[in-house]
Amino acid sequence: MLVTDQGETLLHLARAAIGKELGFRSHDLPRTAWLEEPGATFVTLMLDGQLHGCIGTLEACRPLIDDVCQNAVSSAFRDPRFPPLTKEEFADVQVEVSLLSKPQLISHSREEDALAQLSPGQDGVIFEYGHYRSTYLPQVWAQLPDPQSFIANLKNKAGLPSDFWSDEVRLSHYTVQKWREGELPQGGQPLGERHG
Template structure:
């Protein structure tokens, strides 16, 4: 499957999954064989340029078609930051799918060392300490271009103090291929 056809297939499945739950869908889209392989993705919803929901998987643990379907529904109806998407607002929602690449562990003894390894706008970051874990997709750099602020907000998202740096802190970077509806 080509890059040009993978994105539209993922977007079609994400949009159909939400529309189906709203009672607005027709027949499901055709599932290309490439979407049957395991994959991990995030589905991001926006409305008038503002975030409206974002849920995803960090690990490939199910077929990509199921991952995009379930994450689309979760972003629309179970993101705790937002009320569920309604049928009335659905036509104004824009869908984006980010397909995660492999994770690369980063070794850093300080925040400065970690920041030196990150490529703003290119790398997503997973941060974990004890049972707490959070990620920011590479697209988050658009809202948080300052590396220190990026890390501060990611630590807060994980439920950690904004300045936390402890021996149990673990970090991984990753890249995504993303597609957004026009």
């Protein structure tokens, strides 16, 4: 589990990586040991209170520093659902970094069994069937609080009908630690804000 200061570092890295792509200068942070450990992250961008990009990795396969920086750049410029972030939007975009736990397979024989094992608000979920795959971060429960509608929408996101089910469906769940620019950690200053 990472602490608030480390979360602030991840936010700084994500913003700096996006800024660098836009041609802004930033100060490099030292590559400390914890940043070299494998990590899986999602970087979410919000602009005017609306989603403007969300890209990530589900399994830790590269150093955390590389994962967060590459996902930040992909979220800003390569999410096909949104136009690339512009220099003019950079100052107004809000960055959120989610650090994922290792996904755990949900044992089930029927869809109802799988739904009963979900923890709304806490679980991120990965849906897999053949070459179909999709995920929702735990934050999506705020818009889809019912497990059945959560999974139905996850199936749609994968390209399948909402009522689809097969014995070959694989569901996994994971948790996240997340940090968002401007949110107050307990007993501290807003995350991601620059002081001094």
